[in-house]
Amino acid sequence: MPGILLENMDLVTMDPELGVIEDGYLAIEAGRIVALGKRDELKPGDYAGYERISSPKWGKRFIALPGFIQTHVHTSQALGRGLADDVDLITWTRKRIWPYEAALTEDDVYVSALMSIAEMLKSGTTTFCEASGVNPDAIAGAIIDSGMRGMVCLSTMDLPGEIPPEARMTTEEAIERNVGVVEKWQGKHDRVGACFNILNLFLSSEELWRTLSALAREKNVFLQTHLAESLDEVAFIREKSGKTPVQYLESLGALGPHLLAAHVVHVNDADLDLLEERDVKVLHCPGAGLRIAGIAKIPEMLDRGIVVSLGTNSPPCNNRMSMLDEMWLAGIMHKAVEHNPQVVPAASVLEMATVNGAKTLGMDRVVGTLAVGKKADVTIMNFNQLCTTPTHDLFSTLVYQANNDVVHTVIVDGEILLKDGKLTTINEDWLIAEAERRARAIVKRANIKF
Ligand SMILES: [Zn+2]
CATH class of the missing domain: 2.30.40.10 (Urease, subunit C, domain 1)
Known part of the structure; x- marks a missing residue:
């Protein structure tokens, strides 16, 4: 070359x-x-x-x-964009996105990941971390073929709930499959990495949290999750443990520099103390926050020195996949909440999009500046x-x-x-036609009704 x-x-x-x-x-x-x-x-x-x-x-x-670094992107969901607009969260999850994900073939996931990568590249992104992949091998294939840099993981839930049978795993399977993904992809290809995943606190066991957290420390691997994302989650964990979501994870030994926590919206001062002390990384997704999750206390987190990075999150809940749009939102939304036009200045946004992204993924010696x-x-x-x-x-x-x-x-x-x-590495016309065709076929196959 x-x-x-x-x-x-x-x-x-x-x-x-x-x-x-x-x-x-x-x-x-x-x-x-x-x-x-x-x-x-x-x-x-x-x-x-x-x-x-x-x-x-x-x-x-x-x-x-x-190049920008996005730390939380659901690349498997790109073909589901527009499938779940203006509906409540239960409908979003159970009637639209989970059936969509359950109907994906390996080739669908590849095309969906390629769509995500194409949009990331067109907005200046050069590295991403998958938020909850359905088929990590297909996502890794799209990373390799496109020339992108990225980390893959497997969407993981080990408790029964209203989830499609395809997505259910026993705790043992969940651990085994997460270890399998990391062993297959971490350090095996120059541009591909891997991390563990626990999708959320609703559908995960204490044993899974304890085991994957211990393995993350032992193997020096990150663990992606969604944390303190909704008031329903706060109420659920309060009922289950008497604690806040952050304090619940602390009690399981799950907080640490290896934990990549998306959203982190519903937190109190004691939670922020813990996040700061344990060096938990916060993945801020402004578009999805405004639309579904709520607005995280980013100015306070930055003041405390918590490492905050950015992600466009999920195509069906953003629905824009441009990092520049996300940076714009990150720069303006907190000013409204704080009634202060000086919080989260442009330089901080740019840090979140570059050096903080690299620190979050443990790649600051490699990329980010x-x-x-x-x-x-x-x-x-x-x-x-x-x-x-x-x-x-x-x-x-x-x-x-x-x-x-x-x-x-x-x-x-x-x-x-x-x-x-x-x-230069992706045929955009082919991709648009292929993604449209596959997206329609998935909706039909999954029998998703609007
Ligand atoms: Zn997410």
Whole structure:
């Protein structure tokens, strides 16, 4: 693979020492960043033979920044987008999404994951973590084929409830299958990782929590879950244990730096103390929060130093899968709740989308900033668009103005996956037709009624 030279660009490195390098260059070789700096440090003939990506001769310079990292995405649910709008949560889950998931074939999951990856790439995302995969092998296949970087997991429930028979597991099976996914995918492919999953607190046993938490610590593996997501969950756990959801997990030894907890909306001060002390990672999903879960206390979490990252969550409950939309929402929603336009400023949003995402997934030595030696996961923005004009401040323009139109080029592991706004490894026309066809067939097969 030839090297790539980005030149005549402003580099938003997100590295505290490097900061923003105006009119800079960045060289990529064998999948890694090998050099970066001011463009005038380049000598004629440097990096000869490299593929060059340059800003236009007229207009504003391109912006290069670390690719965004989404820590909570349900890629198996992309073909279910629009299936469960404006319905209550019970209908959403039991009558629409679980029957949809139960009807998915392995090929459906592959196409659904590819849809998710295509939309992530088009909004500048280069790494994601699956939130509750139906078929981790199919998702891993889509990651490998597309050139994306991602972590897979298996949607796991081990208690009886109104769930489709296909989704039910005994506790023993749940443990065995989670270990199987991690053994199969963690560390076996350069761009694919794996973590454990327990879908939620409603349908999981104490034994499952204790065992997977202990294994997560022992094997240095993350555990994805949904935590303190609804008032129903709070009432259910209060009835079951007399505790809050966070304190309940503490009593099971489940809180720790390995725990990736999505939403975390309904928490009190004692819960926040525990999350902070145990270094639990919070996965903030603004679109899904506004629509279903509620609004988490993100300003307070950030003040406490809790690592908060972002995810677009689930296509049937967002329904937009653009990281830039999610960043915009993260930047504005807390200002309304707190009655304070200064909370969660643009720079914090950008940190959540890059360095915090990398810290959350234990990948901060590998991705999350532009620095020599890091993997070449780079997103290039073209601000010569109506939405980003004028550009007074890079961070503000990126968070409050930019939409997917500005995403010009996306590089993952040194490979260009989006070039001039077009996907290079995914046939978009084929994908749209295939996803539409499969989505309709699934609804028919699952007998989902609107
Ligand atoms: Zn979720």
